[in-house]
Amino acid sequence: MIAPACERYGITAMRADGIAHAGDINEQICRHVIESDLVIADVSGGNPNVMYELGLRHVTGKPTIHIGEAGQLPFDIASIRTIRYQRARSHLASARKEIEGTLEVGLRDGFELLTPARVLRGIQTADGPSSSVESENVEDDDSPGLLDDFAAIEDGLDEMTADMEAITKTVETIGALTEQANTEVLDLTQANAPASARLAAVVRYGQSISAPAGELHTVAGAFAERMTILDSGVRAALGLIEVTPPDERGEGTEEFLEQLMALDESAQEGLAQLGSFGTSAGGMVRVSQHLRKPAKDISGAVKRMTSAIRCMGEWAGKARVLANSTAI
Known part of the structure; x- marks a missing residue:
């Protein structure tokens, strides 16, 4: 590339x-x-x-x-x-x-110029005649400041929170449809219904979860993409907070750290639900070909979310350490 x-x-x-x-x-x-x-x-x-x-x-x-x-x-x-x-x-x-x-x-x-070069040039020119020029260049710099970065990151985190809520609702929908289908198939089995009747119930189940499974796959993909985009910025923000004395951190710092921790807790709960779906998805494929597409969507969503939430756990772990240092 x-x-x-x-x-x-x-x-x-x-x-x-x-x-x-x-x-x-x-x-x-x-x-x-x-x-x-x-x-x-x-x-x-x-x-x-x-x-x-x-x-x-x-x-x-x-x-x-x-x-x-x-x-x-x-x-x-x-x-x-x-x-x-x-x-x-x-x-x-x-x-x-x-x-x-x-x-x-x-x-x-x-x-x-990257930070090390800026620092080095600043040291070299601090006592020289060009130091005033360096100051002017700094004042004219249009690069975003810390507050700008926090605002952009928080917007992205809000979107991830909305994605997580959508994922939770979709998982609940699929869960309810699955429970309903299991009850129907169990009743047919106990009534010694022919295989064709049980297959018809499975087909109806596959059709009912097809849309929510596709939505789950789409939203999980969006969640993972946002994670990829935000990762560097969040880690940079956490690194800056770490080197800033607790009494000099801005008012938005505590809220930012709490947001990271809350999002991780929500994501972990969602992942636990998704994990059980991921396990059952493999079994769905063996039941009938009519379940293969939704099972594939669910399995793909689980894989994307697992990878993204692992990274989010690293954010939250660092945020907890920093939050404790602020409290102390």
Whole structure:
């Protein structure tokens, strides 16, 4: 996804394992990291070598683009915008388009300095004649502040809460329909009804849960997408709260932490219900072909929600620690 995006703008992409010259590979990589016009760094999993080389790159102030596999981003650099991808063809295509968009804006308007470069330049110019210029640049910066970030994140969390409520209602609907169908099939079995009668009941059941199962799959997908989008911002906000003394944290901090914890509790309850559905979905497939489509939708929803809620649990765990430190 990187090479095609670069090629579109006439940029030659070179991987570390594509360096053809003989010599010390570590020295060559460091030279490229420091001297190249542009670096695109895959930070998935926080590989120590990558993080070390990324630190070298950051202080140069030269253009750097972060990409990373969803769910594997290191907390240390979560505040830096990262283009996230998943190892599926459609997701890789979307990530390539994001890289292309970032390159287009950067080549047109200039790439934004990352925090380490800003800090270093601020130290270097603090006593020099250009310090006033640096101050003016800071004042003219249009980048969002902490309150802006909190507002954007809270909007996203509100949407996730609405998704969770919709998921809970849909699960309750499917549960009620399932209980009703089980009762009908049990009555038919006790009455020694022919298999065709029981099959007809199963077909009716499949038809009745088809729409809510499809809705469950759609809403769970939206929930997981919001999680992917918000993850870096939430982690960055939590990191900033952590380094801010409790008595200096804003009024919205406590509410933000409580929102993360409440959302996680709600999600855990929903996941418990979904878990039982996920188990029964496999059995539904074996009962009749008429149940395969809703069973597939339910199973897919369970998988998406499980992955998303695991990440949410990490948010809530950090939020609880920070909330306790505030109380102390």
